[in-house]
Amino acid sequence: MAPSGVLEVTSHEAERLRAQIEPLELQLRRCDELVQRLDAATAERDAAMAEFDKAAADHQIFGSHADAPNPHEFNMREIALRQAQHLARAALKARPGIAGRLQTLRAQLDQLERQCDEATWLALPSAAAHLFSAAEAAQREYQKALCRIDSVAEFASQRGHLSANGGDWRGTPAGRAWQQLAGMVATLTSALGSNAVRDFTTGPALHDAIVDGTAQCGDISQWMPRPQRAGVEDGSKYINRGNPDAAPLGVVVQWPNPAVDPDGNMWRFHPNPAPSGGER
16 A cells, blocks of 8 residues: 555544544543542541530530530531542542553544554655756766856867867966866855755654655655675685695606507506517
């Protein structure tokens, strides 16, 4: 599948997962709030109980001089505590399932985001094809311009040599013009490297265009580096050089001179020697 297709599929799937994750996160936060509310309700009930006990003790000691204890506030706090306990138990029971489902969806979303990121960077070189085409066209125009300048300089050099008549052609008017042209070319080429303009916007804009699906991918095969060919294997190991440890051939001494006795050595090579001069 093309990178743009992968990006489109993963973006739709990511939106679907985010739509499922958002309500689960709200439910998880609600469970935590209910558990925390239990602690607050317990503290409020304990404070109301302490106030009631204090009022009851004061009334028992001081009689009519102290206010009679009112259990209404304590009863309300007790009812609120029981409601908080009920909700906290339900929240604690539901929380593991919500957290597990949320963890699964988040893992799927993380995987989709990684796939989307990989597809985005995979498509980046293809999306930059038009930039390479523009650079190549500009390079051709630059080379043509330099060739035109070289043509002028070469013409000045030829005329300088002709007018010098074997002398120092650089001192001729054409030679001086050639030297000035050569200096101008050196200034031009050095300025192109030292005065380069930095661009910090094209990269992020192209990346955002790929993510949005508006980037146009092109063919970049002509600019891809050519694979390096492996070196030729040394085949000397396959040459049969014989057995280097073999015993040297024996030296035969006192063989008859073939010029004097042509048949004198034939018996040495014949399978059934029968020398005429008898056994040797």
